[in-house]
Amino acid sequence: MATMDKKNVSMNDVAIAAGVSLKTVSRVINEPDSVRESTRDKVHSAMEVLGFRANFAARSLKLGRYGCIGVVMFHLSGGAVDMIDGIADAAEERGFALTMIKKRAGEKMTLAEAARRMSQLPVDGMIFNLRQMVDDFDTFEAPKDLKTVIITPMEHPTCSTVSDDQEGGARMACKYFLDHGHKNVYFVSGKKESLSSQCRMKGWRAALEARGIEPPEPLQGDWNADSGYAAGLVLADKPDCTAVLAANDCMANGVMMALRDKGLSVPDDVSVIGFDDELYKTIPNSILTSVKFRHRELGIRALNEVVAGLEAPSSRSRTLVSGVLVERSSVKDLRA
Amino acid sequence: MATMDKKNVSMNDVAIAAGVSLKTVSRVINEPDSVRESTRDKVHSAMEVLGFRANFAARSLKLGRYGCIGVVMFHLSGGAVDMIDGIADAAEERGFALTMIKKRAGEKMTLAEAARRMSQLPVDGMIFNLRQMVDDFDTFEAPKDLKTVIITPMEHPTCSTVSDDQEGGARMACKYFLDHGHKNVYFVSGKKESLSSQCRMKGWRAALEARGIEPPEPLQGDWNADSGYAAGLVLADKPDCTAVLAANDCMANGVMMALRDKGLSVPDDVSVIGFDDELYKTIPNSILTSVKFRHRELGIRALNEVVAGLEAPSSRSRTLVSGVLVERSSVKDLRA
């Protein structure tokens, strides 16, 4: 048995084994250049033999920081993966790990509650991913010593926020229709409580009103294809409907299928744009033009904002990550 | 200004403010019943006034544990969301938080490297989510004091593993075809390096061979609809092809579209089964029968396995979470 069974190997154990002082072991880890090579080797091999691993708690206690960023997922849905991916990559790059907690199903969590839980954990700063409204959004104050960034399209009075420019994306899509000669644009929304859906609707309205067009009544969907299909059946009967903006690709596909089932062609009779640009994964040769948001970039920005604010937690900024219109062939040009 | 600007409020500060000893403050937090109510109130209001928050590092150092489970994402893809969801919920329920790190794009990470990084972080145990093979899988030995669970379909010599029963799911689907009178089943695979795809293929092979049927050459896909479509075009020309098992729903949809474009009907001419049961989100009135895995359950099991093993890190178990065949109408009954 070469392996010791002492529970935890401390720097002191290593120091004794290597015949040096505790502090020298510490130096080998934190400032190796200040230690003579021969000493360093002794220490390294002692660490090897004993299987030494630095104690996170003791180190953090002394340093007064953890090297971890907290992430609170209020809602964990499909689009969140890329965002987490971005957060995690950026964290790694800057030498941070992530500490994650999640709102449980059914649990009513406020920002204050999330902050309270997080501040008991090893974190130097935190990111809240918020896709729906919470009761205490406006009144919430982040702990003064813990930089807090909220991922949400709403502005917050005291915290930094980061968001996709959902409203801008919707405006862009709408303008694209209008610039292609369409006189009006119908809208199919996502779930009512979703902030994304609300913002996309707001952008759609704004773009139409900017051209003096009265927005028609939006159709209520629930993100899934079936609700898009139902909306499509309704829209097929409206003679003035030449353009449909659906709040996501799945519903856009539902709309397109309904239109076809009603004998209408996309884009010849009706043009359609969706959001998220993910239909191509599921539909071969997909023609759907779509507004794509850079979730990964969003995550990266959020993390960078936290890290940048570690020294000045009370600083406040607002970041918008623009979307991109991925052009395919589901929009007909009505001009000329 | 009611707010103190002393950097960190310690139990000692609270004790002085409340006129009690340090230890009494500690007791108020950890064993409130052992403190007289009047004392408790004094302490509580002192904590309130000073804005006291317990120091995680000091607490962990003393207790010798963190209350955190590490999660390493070797691959962060769509299906991972539900799994993380399950892990996070189960963790929460058992009073643990999650510490997460991710393999970076392009980085070559081994299990040993992941374990080394994790063991520098605040974790009592860890979960590796492994969807592809890594070089040191068979030789890897987990730290003796850190319970390690690997989410992977492969068996590991020393670590506990948890997995969907991908192979069983594929067998189930295949058997379903055969039991409905089909004489053969074609297979469209996902990306070559994916363990899921490999296992699904293995199950398909096994089910056919169990009935003495020689499996036809599998068609290579890449998870996306276009590759399924290409496979469908090939399959449409095979007169003996009455049943197709695609390694995911997107490719299954591609196959179906190709068959229809070739004038074949699903399920009248060809029956199709997919995996993951997610097509209904994108396709209205989807008819695709599909094998669904309970990713959330998988995450819960993985976390529970870690927690159960905290006291005996060297214990080892293997958990398989079965899939479910979600029946729709894409399979024709050829009997009678």
Place this chain on the structure above:
DNA sequence: TTGCGAAATGACAACGTTGTCATTTCGTTA
């Protein structure tokens, strides 16, 4: 060889908790 400044190393305290054990206070009974 001696002396010197620089480099390397070490002793000790401190970070903010909790465990151990001693002490004080309380309520009850004789």
Place this chain on the structure above:
DNA sequence: TAACGAAATGACAACGTTGTCATTTCGCAA
């Protein structure tokens, strides 16, 4: 009122690091 056991509280050490400052060792010039 005194005496007692139980309940409440407190003093102090310990967890495993890193920072401060003192001490030792080294290499080199005189």
